[in-house]
Amino acid sequence: MSSSRTAITELVYRPLLALDERDFEGYLALCTDDFHYTVRAYSPEIRRDMVWMDLDRASIETLFRTLPRHNSDPAPLSRHATVYTVTLDEGRQEAAVVTALQVLRTELDGGQTALFGAGKIHDTVALSEGLPRLRARLIRLDTRRLGIGSHIPF
Amino acid sequence: MDRRGALTMARNAREWAEPPKFPPTHYVDTRLYTDPTIFEEERAKIFDHTWIIACHESELPAAHDYRTFSHPGGKNLVLVRGEDGEVRVFYNICPHRGNVLVQEPAGNARVLTCIFHSWTFDCRGNCTGIARRKEGFQDRLQPRDVGLRAVRATIGYGGFVWVNLDDDAPSLPEFIGQALDVLEPHLREPLEVFHYQQVVVDTNFKLWHDTNSEFYHDYMHYFNRVTGMQQPGYFERRYVPYPNGHASVGSMQVQYDRYDGGAERRVGWPGLAPGGWLLVDVFPGMTFNLRTSVIRMDTVIPLAPNRVLIELRGLGLKRDTVEERAARVRDHNAIWGPFGRNLHEDLLGVRGQGKAMRDAGTGSRWVIHGREENSTIHDEVGMRHYYATWSRFMQRSPSDPFGDRS
Secondary structure, three states: OOOOHHHHHHHHHHHHHHHHOOOHHHHHHOEEEEEEEEEEEEEOOOOEEEEEEEEEHHHHHHHHHHHHHOOOOOOOEEEEEEEEEEEEEOOOOEEEEEEEEEEEEEOOOOOOEEEEEEEEEEEEEEOOOOOOEEEEEEEEEOOOOOOOOOOOOO | OOOOOOOOOOOOHHHHHOOOOOOHHHEEEHHHHOOHHHHHHHHHHHHOOOOEEEEEHHHOOOOOEEEEEEOOOOOEEEEEEOOOOOEEEEEOOOOOOOOOOOOOOEEEOOOEEOOOOOOEEOOOOOEEEOOOHHHHHOOOOOHHHHOOOEEEEEEEOOOEEEEEOOOOOOOHHHHHOOOOOOOHHHOOOOEEEEEEEEEEEOOOHHHHHHHHOOOHHHHHOHHHHHHHHOOOOHHHOEEEEEHHHEEEEOOOOOOHHHOOOOOOOOOOOOOOOOOOEEEEEEOOOEEEEEEOOEEEEEEEEEEEOOEEEEEEEEEEEOOOOHHHHHHHHHHHHHHOOOOOHHHHHHHHHHHHHHHHOOOHHHOOOEEEOOOOOOOEOOOOHHHHHHHHHHHHHHOOEOOEOOOOOO
Protein backbone atom coordinates (compact mmCIF):
# COMPACT_ATOMS: atom_id res chain seq x y z
CA MET A 1 0.00 0.00 0.00
CA SER A 2 2.18 2.77 -1.30
CA SER A 3 -0.38 5.47 -2.07
CA SER A 4 0.63 8.76 -0.61
CA ARG A 5 -1.63 11.14 1.19
CA THR A 6 -1.24 13.44 -1.79
CA ALA A 7 -2.59 10.81 -4.19
CA ILE A 8 -5.51 10.03 -1.88
CA THR A 9 -6.31 13.70 -1.43
CA GLU A 10 -6.26 14.30 -5.16
CA LEU A 11 -8.67 11.40 -5.60
CA VAL A 12 -11.10 13.18 -3.31
CA TYR A 13 -10.91 16.34 -5.39
CA ARG A 14 -10.85 14.90 -8.90
CA PRO A 15 -14.47 13.60 -8.98
CA LEU A 16 -15.63 17.02 -7.85
CA LEU A 17 -13.72 18.65 -10.68
CA ALA A 18 -15.14 16.08 -13.10
CA LEU A 19 -18.72 16.89 -12.09
CA ASP A 20 -17.99 20.62 -12.32
CA GLU A 21 -17.03 19.96 -15.94
CA ARG A 22 -19.88 17.47 -16.46
CA ASP A 23 -17.20 14.95 -17.38
CA PHE A 24 -19.20 11.91 -16.36
CA GLU A 25 -16.87 9.36 -17.95
CA GLY A 26 -13.95 10.96 -16.18
CA TYR A 27 -15.88 10.71 -12.90
CA LEU A 28 -16.63 7.02 -13.36
CA ALA A 29 -13.01 6.28 -14.28
CA LEU A 30 -12.05 7.32 -10.76
CA CYS A 31 -14.46 4.85 -9.14
CA THR A 32 -14.28 1.12 -8.45
CA ASP A 33 -16.71 -1.31 -10.04
CA ASP A 34 -18.49 -1.65 -6.70
CA PHE A 35 -18.70 2.12 -6.20
CA HIS A 36 -21.61 3.35 -4.10
CA TYR A 37 -22.84 6.94 -3.83
CA THR A 38 -25.11 8.22 -1.09
CA VAL A 39 -26.47 11.59 -0.04
CA ARG A 40 -28.03 11.89 3.40
CA ALA A 41 -29.34 14.71 5.54
CA TYR A 42 -30.86 14.89 8.99
CA SER A 43 -34.22 16.60 9.28
CA PRO A 44 -34.87 18.30 12.64
CA GLU A 45 -38.45 18.80 11.45
CA ILE A 46 -39.30 15.10 11.30
CA ARG A 47 -36.40 14.07 13.52
CA ARG A 48 -35.19 11.49 11.04
CA ASP A 49 -32.14 10.82 8.97
CA MET A 50 -33.12 11.03 5.31
CA VAL A 51 -31.60 9.33 2.28
CA TRP A 52 -31.70 11.63 -0.74
CA MET A 53 -29.61 9.55 -3.12
CA ASP A 54 -28.53 5.93 -2.89
CA LEU A 55 -26.94 4.74 -6.10
CA ASP A 56 -24.69 1.86 -7.05
CA ARG A 57 -22.37 2.23 -10.00
CA ALA A 58 -24.92 0.97 -12.52
CA SER A 59 -27.51 3.44 -11.26
CA ILE A 60 -25.16 6.36 -11.41
CA GLU A 61 -24.15 5.37 -14.95
CA THR A 62 -27.86 5.41 -15.86
CA LEU A 63 -28.27 8.80 -14.24
CA PHE A 64 -25.42 10.26 -16.28
CA ARG A 65 -26.71 8.59 -19.47
CA THR A 66 -30.23 9.93 -19.15
CA LEU A 67 -29.42 13.47 -18.01
CA PRO A 68 -29.22 14.91 -21.55
CA ARG A 69 -32.87 13.93 -22.10
CA HIS A 70 -34.05 15.97 -19.15
CA ASN A 71 -34.60 19.67 -18.61
CA SER A 72 -31.92 20.73 -16.17
CA ASP A 73 -30.84 23.98 -14.60
CA PRO A 74 -28.04 25.18 -16.89
CA ALA A 75 -26.36 27.24 -14.14
CA PRO A 76 -23.01 25.65 -13.29
CA LEU A 77 -22.19 24.28 -9.86
CA SER A 78 -18.72 24.65 -8.44
CA ARG A 79 -17.68 22.14 -5.78
CA HIS A 80 -15.19 23.39 -3.20
CA ALA A 81 -13.62 20.97 -0.78
CA THR A 82 -11.03 20.78 1.95
CA VAL A 83 -9.71 17.42 3.07
CA TYR A 84 -9.71 17.27 6.85
CA THR A 85 -8.55 13.77 7.73
CA VAL A 86 -7.08 10.74 5.95
CA THR A 87 -7.12 7.52 7.94
CA LEU A 88 -5.32 4.52 6.47
CA ASP A 89 -6.47 0.95 7.10
CA GLU A 90 -3.51 -1.22 6.11
CA GLY A 91 -5.39 -4.47 6.64
CA ARG A 92 -8.24 -3.58 4.32
CA GLN A 93 -6.06 -1.60 1.95
CA GLU A 94 -8.43 1.31 2.22
CA ALA A 95 -8.41 4.87 3.40
CA ALA A 96 -11.23 6.73 5.10
CA VAL A 97 -11.29 10.41 4.22
CA VAL A 98 -13.37 13.19 5.71
CA THR A 99 -13.72 16.34 3.64
CA ALA A 100 -15.62 19.60 4.02
CA LEU A 101 -17.76 20.50 1.01
CA GLN A 102 -19.31 23.71 -0.19
CA VAL A 103 -21.17 23.91 -3.48
CA LEU A 104 -21.59 27.23 -5.21
CA ARG A 105 -24.04 28.02 -7.99
CA THR A 106 -23.38 30.74 -10.53
CA GLU A 107 -26.22 32.33 -12.48
CA LEU A 108 -25.71 32.19 -16.24
CA ASP A 109 -27.31 35.61 -16.63
CA GLY A 110 -25.06 38.08 -14.83
CA GLY A 111 -22.78 35.61 -13.12
CA GLN A 112 -23.94 36.04 -9.54
CA THR A 113 -22.61 33.28 -7.34
CA ALA A 114 -24.37 32.01 -4.25
CA LEU A 115 -23.87 29.18 -1.81
CA PHE A 116 -25.97 26.23 -2.94
CA GLY A 117 -25.15 23.68 -0.29
CA ALA A 118 -22.71 22.65 2.41
CA GLY A 119 -21.84 19.46 4.19
CA LYS A 120 -19.17 16.82 4.57
CA ILE A 121 -17.92 14.06 2.32
CA HIS A 122 -17.06 10.70 3.82
CA ASP A 123 -15.04 8.70 1.29
CA THR A 124 -13.82 5.15 1.26
CA VAL A 125 -10.78 4.89 -1.00
CA ALA A 126 -9.57 1.58 -2.38
CA LEU A 127 -5.78 1.32 -2.39
CA SER A 128 -5.24 -2.22 -3.60
CA GLU A 129 -5.16 -1.67 -7.36
CA GLY A 130 -2.31 0.66 -8.18
CA LEU A 131 -3.81 4.11 -8.31
CA PRO A 132 -6.34 4.91 -5.56
CA ARG A 133 -9.98 4.53 -6.58
CA LEU A 134 -13.15 5.75 -4.96
CA ARG A 135 -15.15 2.85 -3.50
CA ALA A 136 -17.83 4.75 -1.65
CA ARG A 137 -18.79 8.38 -1.30
CA LEU A 138 -21.27 9.47 1.34
CA ILE A 139 -22.23 13.12 1.32
CA ARG A 140 -23.87 14.28 4.50
CA LEU A 141 -25.53 17.58 3.83
CA ASP A 142 -26.07 20.33 6.36
CA THR A 143 -28.02 22.33 3.81
CA ARG A 144 -31.54 21.07 3.24
CA ARG A 145 -32.93 23.93 1.22
CA LEU A 146 -31.22 23.21 -2.06
CA GLY A 147 -32.92 25.81 -4.20
CA ILE A 148 -34.74 24.11 -7.03
CA GLY A 149 -32.52 21.06 -6.65
CA SER A 150 -30.11 19.61 -9.16
CA HIS A 151 -30.00 16.71 -11.58
CA ILE A 152 -26.24 16.48 -11.21
CA PRO A 153 -25.14 15.29 -7.80
CA PHE A 154 -22.27 16.66 -5.75
CA MET B 1 -48.02 41.64 -41.73
CA ASP B 2 -45.01 43.39 -40.24
CA ARG B 3 -43.74 46.82 -41.28
CA ARG B 4 -42.01 45.37 -44.33
CA GLY B 5 -45.15 43.56 -45.42
CA ALA B 6 -44.00 40.08 -44.39
CA LEU B 7 -46.40 37.66 -42.71
CA THR B 8 -45.85 37.41 -38.97
CA MET B 9 -47.70 36.13 -35.94
CA ALA B 10 -45.80 38.41 -33.58
CA ARG B 11 -48.13 40.97 -32.06
CA ASN B 12 -47.77 44.69 -31.49
CA ALA B 13 -48.40 46.36 -28.12
CA ARG B 14 -52.13 46.80 -28.67
CA GLU B 15 -52.60 43.20 -29.84
CA TRP B 16 -50.48 41.88 -26.98
CA ALA B 17 -52.74 43.61 -24.44
CA GLU B 18 -55.92 42.13 -25.84
CA PRO B 19 -57.45 39.37 -23.74
CA PRO B 20 -57.35 35.82 -25.15
CA LYS B 21 -60.27 34.87 -27.39
CA PHE B 22 -61.73 32.57 -24.76
CA PRO B 23 -64.51 32.92 -22.21
CA PRO B 24 -63.26 34.78 -19.09
CA THR B 25 -63.26 31.47 -17.20
CA HIS B 26 -60.50 30.20 -19.48
CA TYR B 27 -57.73 32.69 -18.74
CA VAL B 28 -56.29 34.53 -15.77
CA ASP B 29 -54.93 38.04 -15.37
CA THR B 30 -51.28 37.69 -14.33
CA ARG B 31 -51.79 40.29 -11.60
CA LEU B 32 -53.24 37.37 -9.64
CA TYR B 33 -49.63 36.24 -9.29
CA THR B 34 -47.95 39.58 -8.68
CA ASP B 35 -50.20 42.07 -6.96
CA PRO B 36 -49.51 42.77 -3.25
CA THR B 37 -53.14 43.67 -2.55
CA ILE B 38 -54.35 40.36 -3.89
CA PHE B 39 -51.64 38.55 -1.97
CA GLU B 40 -52.68 40.08 1.36
CA GLU B 41 -56.34 39.45 0.59
CA GLU B 42 -55.62 35.81 -0.16
CA ARG B 43 -54.03 35.35 3.24
CA ALA B 44 -56.98 36.98 5.00
CA LYS B 45 -59.88 35.72 2.90
CA ILE B 46 -58.67 32.26 1.91
CA PHE B 47 -55.91 30.90 4.13
CA ASP B 48 -57.36 32.21 7.38
CA HIS B 49 -60.66 30.44 6.69
CA THR B 50 -59.79 27.12 5.05
CA TRP B 51 -58.42 23.84 6.37
CA ILE B 52 -54.66 23.58 5.93
CA ILE B 53 -52.37 20.60 6.48
CA ALA B 54 -49.83 21.51 9.17
CA CYS B 55 -47.94 18.22 9.43
CA HIS B 56 -48.47 14.47 9.69
CA GLU B 57 -49.35 12.67 12.90
CA SER B 58 -46.18 10.56 12.60
CA GLU B 59 -44.19 13.74 13.26
CA LEU B 60 -45.68 13.77 16.77
CA PRO B 61 -45.72 10.09 17.72
CA ALA B 62 -45.36 10.37 21.52
CA ALA B 63 -46.99 12.29 24.34
CA HIS B 64 -45.49 15.77 24.76
CA ASP B 65 -44.10 15.79 21.21
CA TYR B 66 -44.44 19.16 19.54
CA ARG B 67 -44.06 20.49 16.02
CA THR B 68 -44.10 24.07 14.79
CA PHE B 69 -45.88 25.28 11.68
CA SER B 70 -45.71 28.57 9.80
CA HIS B 71 -49.34 28.94 8.80
CA PRO B 72 -49.83 30.38 5.30
CA GLY B 73 -52.06 33.08 6.79
CA GLY B 74 -48.97 34.37 8.58
CA LYS B 75 -49.45 32.94 12.08
CA ASN B 76 -46.84 30.85 13.89
CA LEU B 77 -48.43 27.72 15.31
CA VAL B 78 -47.29 24.92 17.58
CA LEU B 79 -48.86 21.47 17.57
CA VAL B 80 -48.62 19.43 20.77
CA ARG B 81 -49.62 15.84 21.48
CA GLY B 82 -51.08 15.51 24.96
CA GLU B 83 -50.85 12.65 27.41
CA ASP B 84 -54.34 11.71 26.24
CA GLY B 85 -53.00 11.24 22.71
CA GLU B 86 -54.84 14.23 21.31
CA VAL B 87 -53.02 16.71 19.12
CA ARG B 88 -53.86 20.29 20.04
CA VAL B 89 -52.77 23.40 18.21
CA PHE B 90 -52.01 26.87 19.53
CA TYR B 91 -50.50 30.11 18.38
CA ASN B 92 -46.79 29.70 19.06
CA ILE B 93 -46.77 32.93 21.03
CA CYS B 94 -46.31 33.65 24.70
CA PRO B 95 -49.26 35.84 25.76
CA HIS B 96 -46.90 37.88 27.97
CA ARG B 97 -44.47 39.67 25.65
CA GLY B 98 -45.07 37.99 22.30
CA ASN B 99 -41.99 35.79 22.09
CA VAL B 100 -42.28 32.48 20.29
CA LEU B 101 -42.86 29.76 22.85
CA VAL B 102 -41.19 26.93 20.97
CA GLN B 103 -37.98 27.66 19.09
CA GLU B 104 -37.11 24.32 17.48
CA PRO B 105 -39.18 22.86 14.63
CA ALA B 106 -39.88 19.68 16.62
CA GLY B 107 -39.14 18.14 19.98
CA ASN B 108 -40.58 16.83 23.21
CA ALA B 109 -41.36 18.90 26.27
CA ARG B 110 -43.56 18.15 29.27
CA VAL B 111 -44.27 21.86 29.57
CA LEU B 112 -43.79 24.65 27.05
CA THR B 113 -41.59 27.24 28.66
CA CYS B 114 -41.03 30.70 27.26
CA ILE B 115 -37.30 31.33 27.53
CA PHE B 116 -37.86 35.06 27.99
CA HIS B 117 -39.51 35.18 31.44
CA SER B 118 -40.11 31.49 32.21
CA TRP B 119 -43.88 31.45 31.87
CA THR B 120 -45.01 27.86 31.37
CA PHE B 121 -47.93 26.20 29.58
CA ASP B 122 -49.21 22.64 29.41
CA CYS B 123 -50.33 20.60 26.41
CA ARG B 124 -53.91 21.85 26.78
CA GLY B 125 -52.87 25.49 26.47
CA ASN B 126 -53.25 26.23 30.18
CA CYS B 127 -50.82 28.66 31.73
CA THR B 128 -49.19 26.69 34.54
CA GLY B 129 -46.58 29.10 35.77
CA ILE B 130 -45.97 32.84 35.96
CA ALA B 131 -42.65 33.67 37.53
CA ARG B 132 -43.13 35.85 40.65
CA ARG B 133 -46.78 36.42 39.78
CA LYS B 134 -47.91 37.58 43.23
CA GLU B 135 -45.03 40.02 43.58
CA GLY B 136 -45.55 41.66 40.22
CA PHE B 137 -49.17 41.21 39.24
CA GLN B 138 -50.70 40.81 42.74
CA ASP B 139 -54.32 39.72 42.05
CA ARG B 140 -54.64 41.68 38.82
CA LEU B 141 -53.68 38.77 36.58
CA GLN B 142 -54.50 35.08 36.94
CA PRO B 143 -53.17 32.18 34.87
CA ARG B 144 -56.66 31.69 33.42
CA ASP B 145 -56.36 35.14 31.87
CA VAL B 146 -53.32 34.19 29.80
CA GLY B 147 -54.02 30.79 28.28
CA LEU B 148 -52.74 30.10 24.78
CA ARG B 149 -54.87 30.80 21.72
CA ALA B 150 -56.27 27.43 20.66
CA VAL B 151 -56.69 26.65 16.96
CA ARG B 152 -59.13 24.11 15.54
CA ALA B 153 -57.38 20.90 14.56
CA THR B 154 -58.47 17.57 13.13
CA ILE B 155 -56.51 14.50 12.14
CA GLY B 156 -57.77 12.82 9.02
CA TYR B 157 -57.39 11.65 5.45
CA GLY B 158 -54.24 9.62 5.98
CA GLY B 159 -53.29 10.92 9.41
CA PHE B 160 -52.54 14.48 8.38
CA VAL B 161 -53.05 17.18 10.99
CA TRP B 162 -55.35 19.83 9.56
CA VAL B 163 -55.79 23.23 11.16
CA ASN B 164 -58.25 26.08 10.65
CA LEU B 165 -57.83 29.54 12.14
CA ASP B 166 -61.53 30.28 11.72
CA ASP B 167 -63.51 29.07 14.73
CA ASP B 168 -66.70 29.27 12.69
CA ALA B 169 -65.57 27.66 9.43
CA PRO B 170 -67.35 24.51 8.20
CA SER B 171 -65.89 21.25 9.47
CA LEU B 172 -63.06 19.48 7.64
CA PRO B 173 -65.39 16.77 6.23
CA GLU B 174 -67.71 19.51 4.96
CA PHE B 175 -64.75 21.28 3.37
CA ILE B 176 -63.34 18.15 1.72
CA GLY B 177 -66.67 16.61 0.73
CA GLN B 178 -66.06 13.62 -1.56
CA ALA B 179 -62.81 14.89 -3.02
CA LEU B 180 -60.63 12.38 -1.19
CA ASP B 181 -62.99 9.42 -1.58
CA VAL B 182 -60.83 8.13 -4.43
CA LEU B 183 -57.88 7.87 -2.03
CA GLU B 184 -59.78 6.62 1.02
CA PRO B 185 -59.24 2.89 0.33
CA HIS B 186 -55.50 3.57 0.18
CA LEU B 187 -55.26 5.67 3.33
CA ARG B 188 -56.63 3.17 5.83
CA GLU B 189 -53.29 2.00 7.17
CA PRO B 190 -51.13 4.25 9.37
CA LEU B 191 -48.60 6.23 7.35
CA GLU B 192 -45.19 7.58 8.26
CA VAL B 193 -43.21 10.52 6.92
CA PHE B 194 -39.71 9.58 5.74
CA HIS B 195 -38.89 12.66 3.68
CA TYR B 196 -39.26 16.33 4.50
CA GLN B 197 -37.93 19.11 2.33
CA GLN B 198 -38.54 22.80 1.99
CA VAL B 199 -38.17 24.63 -1.29
CA VAL B 200 -38.31 28.41 -1.53
CA VAL B 201 -38.84 29.54 -5.08
CA ASP B 202 -39.53 32.95 -6.57
CA THR B 203 -42.98 32.31 -7.95
CA ASN B 204 -46.57 32.70 -6.80
CA PHE B 205 -48.03 29.88 -4.72
CA LYS B 206 -50.89 29.38 -7.18
CA LEU B 207 -48.47 28.69 -9.99
CA TRP B 208 -47.13 25.72 -8.04
CA HIS B 209 -50.64 24.49 -7.39
CA ASP B 210 -51.47 25.06 -11.06
CA THR B 211 -48.57 22.78 -11.99
CA ASN B 212 -50.03 20.14 -9.73
CA SER B 213 -53.42 20.75 -11.34
CA GLU B 214 -52.54 20.11 -14.97
CA PHE B 215 -50.71 17.28 -16.72
CA TYR B 216 -50.23 19.01 -20.05
CA HIS B 217 -46.78 19.92 -18.74
CA ASP B 218 -45.77 16.26 -18.92
CA TYR B 219 -44.05 17.39 -22.10
CA MET B 220 -41.45 18.90 -19.75
CA HIS B 221 -40.81 15.54 -18.06
CA TYR B 222 -38.92 12.96 -20.09
CA PHE B 223 -39.64 10.44 -17.34
CA ASN B 224 -43.40 11.00 -17.58
CA ARG B 225 -43.41 10.95 -21.35
CA VAL B 226 -41.83 7.52 -21.65
CA THR B 227 -43.45 5.89 -18.62
CA GLY B 228 -46.86 7.55 -18.97
CA MET B 229 -47.74 9.64 -21.96
CA GLN B 230 -46.57 7.05 -24.48
CA GLN B 231 -48.37 4.22 -22.67
CA PRO B 232 -51.96 2.91 -22.87
CA GLY B 233 -54.45 4.55 -20.55
CA TYR B 234 -52.69 7.89 -20.18
CA PHE B 235 -55.11 9.93 -22.27
CA GLU B 236 -58.08 8.28 -20.56
CA ARG B 237 -57.13 9.66 -17.14
CA ARG B 238 -59.92 11.98 -16.10
CA TYR B 239 -60.25 15.03 -13.91
CA VAL B 240 -63.14 15.11 -11.48
CA PRO B 241 -63.87 18.50 -9.87
CA TYR B 242 -65.42 18.70 -6.42
CA PRO B 243 -67.01 21.55 -4.48
CA ASN B 244 -64.65 24.01 -2.77
CA GLY B 245 -62.02 23.94 -5.49
CA HIS B 246 -60.70 20.39 -5.11
CA ALA B 247 -60.08 18.04 -8.04
CA SER B 248 -58.89 14.46 -8.51
CA VAL B 249 -57.12 12.72 -11.38
CA GLY B 250 -57.85 9.11 -12.26
CA SER B 251 -55.23 6.38 -12.42
CA MET B 252 -53.38 4.48 -15.13
CA GLN B 253 -50.69 1.81 -15.14
CA VAL B 254 -47.40 3.65 -15.26
CA GLN B 255 -44.73 1.64 -17.12
CA TYR B 256 -41.70 2.43 -14.98
CA ASP B 257 -39.55 -0.09 -16.82
CA ARG B 258 -39.78 1.98 -20.00
CA TYR B 259 -37.36 4.49 -18.53
CA ASP B 260 -33.69 3.66 -19.05
CA GLY B 261 -32.60 1.78 -15.93
CA GLY B 262 -36.14 1.83 -14.53
CA ALA B 263 -38.01 -1.11 -13.08
CA GLU B 264 -41.51 -1.94 -12.00
CA ARG B 265 -42.27 -0.57 -8.54
CA ARG B 266 -42.90 -3.92 -6.92
CA VAL B 267 -43.44 -2.71 -3.39
CA GLY B 268 -46.77 -1.23 -4.46
CA TRP B 269 -49.45 0.23 -2.20
CA PRO B 270 -52.44 -1.35 -0.41
CA GLY B 271 -55.45 -1.55 -2.69
CA LEU B 272 -53.74 0.20 -5.60
CA ALA B 273 -53.31 -1.60 -8.90
CA PRO B 274 -49.69 -2.18 -10.01
CA GLY B 275 -48.23 1.01 -11.45
CA GLY B 276 -51.25 2.99 -10.22
CA TRP B 277 -51.14 6.76 -9.79
CA LEU B 278 -53.82 8.85 -8.11
CA LEU B 279 -53.67 12.56 -7.45
CA VAL B 280 -55.98 14.90 -5.56
CA ASP B 281 -55.52 18.66 -5.43
CA VAL B 282 -57.03 20.29 -2.37
CA PHE B 283 -57.83 23.99 -2.32
CA PRO B 284 -56.04 26.30 -1.72
CA GLY B 285 -52.61 24.66 -2.03
CA MET B 286 -52.24 21.01 -1.05
CA THR B 287 -51.74 17.95 -3.24
CA PHE B 288 -52.03 14.27 -2.37
CA ASN B 289 -49.93 12.38 -4.91
CA LEU B 290 -50.01 8.57 -4.60
CA ARG B 291 -47.59 7.24 -7.18
CA THR B 292 -47.58 3.44 -6.98
CA SER B 293 -45.35 2.99 -3.94
CA VAL B 294 -45.15 6.33 -2.20
CA ILE B 295 -47.30 9.31 -1.27
CA ARG B 296 -46.02 12.82 -1.79
CA MET B 297 -47.75 15.66 0.00
CA ASP B 298 -47.21 19.22 -1.15
CA THR B 299 -48.28 22.15 0.99
CA VAL B 300 -47.65 25.79 0.10
CA ILE B 301 -46.80 28.66 2.40
CA PRO B 302 -46.96 31.95 0.46
CA LEU B 303 -44.20 34.32 1.54
CA ALA B 304 -44.78 37.19 -0.89
CA PRO B 305 -46.67 37.69 -4.15
CA ASN B 306 -43.75 36.19 -6.04
CA ARG B 307 -42.25 33.90 -3.42
CA VAL B 308 -43.49 30.65 -1.94
CA LEU B 309 -42.20 28.09 0.50
CA ILE B 310 -43.23 24.61 -0.56
CA GLU B 311 -43.17 21.83 2.03
CA LEU B 312 -42.64 18.43 0.44
CA ARG B 313 -43.22 15.23 2.35
CA GLY B 314 -42.71 11.62 1.31
CA LEU B 315 -44.71 8.96 3.13
CA GLY B 316 -44.68 5.20 3.34
CA LEU B 317 -46.56 2.72 5.50
CA LYS B 318 -45.80 2.69 9.19
CA ARG B 319 -45.57 -1.12 9.04
CA ASP B 320 -42.93 -1.11 6.31
CA THR B 321 -40.06 -3.54 6.65
CA VAL B 322 -36.58 -2.11 6.26
CA GLU B 323 -36.49 -3.41 2.70
CA GLU B 324 -39.92 -2.02 1.80
CA ARG B 325 -39.08 1.39 3.21
CA ALA B 326 -35.78 1.46 1.31
CA ALA B 327 -37.65 0.67 -1.91
CA ARG B 328 -40.16 3.47 -1.30
CA VAL B 329 -37.37 5.94 -0.54
CA ARG B 330 -35.57 4.88 -3.73
CA ASP B 331 -38.74 5.27 -5.80
CA HIS B 332 -39.41 8.65 -4.22
CA ASN B 333 -35.93 9.99 -4.79
CA ALA B 334 -35.72 8.91 -8.42
CA ILE B 335 -38.19 11.59 -9.45
CA TRP B 336 -39.15 13.61 -6.38
CA GLY B 337 -36.14 14.12 -4.12
CA PRO B 338 -33.97 17.24 -4.37
CA PHE B 339 -31.93 15.37 -6.97
CA GLY B 340 -34.98 13.72 -8.57
CA ARG B 341 -35.79 13.95 -12.27
CA ASN B 342 -39.28 15.48 -12.05
CA LEU B 343 -39.25 17.80 -9.04
CA HIS B 344 -36.31 19.78 -10.43
CA GLU B 345 -38.09 20.17 -13.76
CA ASP B 346 -41.34 21.31 -12.15
CA LEU B 347 -39.43 23.88 -10.12
CA LEU B 348 -37.60 25.07 -13.22
CA GLY B 349 -40.98 25.62 -14.83
CA VAL B 350 -42.56 27.67 -12.05
CA ARG B 351 -39.36 29.61 -11.44
CA GLY B 352 -39.47 30.65 -15.08
CA GLN B 353 -43.08 31.76 -14.67
CA GLY B 354 -42.08 33.73 -11.60
CA LYS B 355 -39.32 35.42 -13.55
CA ALA B 356 -41.65 36.29 -16.42
CA MET B 357 -44.34 37.66 -14.11
CA ARG B 358 -42.27 39.00 -11.25
CA ASP B 359 -44.09 42.31 -11.35
CA ALA B 360 -46.82 43.89 -13.36
CA GLY B 361 -44.32 45.66 -15.60
CA THR B 362 -42.62 42.61 -17.06
CA GLY B 363 -45.11 42.29 -19.87
CA SER B 364 -46.89 39.03 -19.22
CA ARG B 365 -50.62 39.85 -19.24
CA TRP B 366 -52.58 36.63 -19.34
CA VAL B 367 -52.27 32.97 -18.50
CA ILE B 368 -54.41 30.69 -20.65
CA HIS B 369 -56.38 27.82 -19.08
CA GLY B 370 -58.24 27.09 -22.27
CA ARG B 371 -57.68 23.40 -23.08
CA GLU B 372 -60.88 21.35 -23.27
CA GLU B 373 -60.45 17.60 -23.82
CA ASN B 374 -63.55 16.13 -22.24
CA SER B 375 -62.00 16.51 -18.76
CA THR B 376 -59.20 14.08 -19.63
CA ILE B 377 -55.58 14.43 -18.64
CA HIS B 378 -54.57 17.41 -20.80
CA ASP B 379 -57.79 19.31 -20.17
CA GLU B 380 -57.20 22.40 -18.04
CA VAL B 381 -60.44 22.01 -16.16
CA GLY B 382 -58.56 21.49 -12.88
CA MET B 383 -57.19 25.02 -12.97
CA ARG B 384 -60.48 26.51 -14.17
CA HIS B 385 -62.26 24.81 -11.29
CA TYR B 386 -59.69 26.12 -8.80
CA TYR B 387 -60.06 29.72 -9.95
CA ALA B 388 -63.85 29.53 -9.78
CA THR B 389 -63.49 28.80 -6.07
CA TRP B 390 -60.75 31.42 -5.71
CA SER B 391 -63.19 33.92 -7.19
CA ARG B 392 -65.87 32.99 -4.67
CA PHE B 393 -63.53 33.52 -1.70
CA MET B 394 -61.98 36.70 -3.10
CA GLN B 395 -65.06 38.24 -4.71
CA ARG B 396 -62.88 39.12 -7.68
CA SER B 397 -62.82 37.90 -11.26
CA PRO B 398 -59.61 35.95 -12.03
CA SER B 399 -59.61 37.36 -15.56
CA ASP B 400 -60.28 40.94 -14.45
CA PRO B 401 -59.49 41.20 -10.74
CA PHE B 402 -59.59 45.00 -10.59
CA GLY B 403 -62.43 45.55 -13.02
CA ASP B 404 -60.26 47.55 -15.37
CA ARG B 405 -59.86 45.20 -18.30
CA SER B 406 -63.41 44.62 -19.44
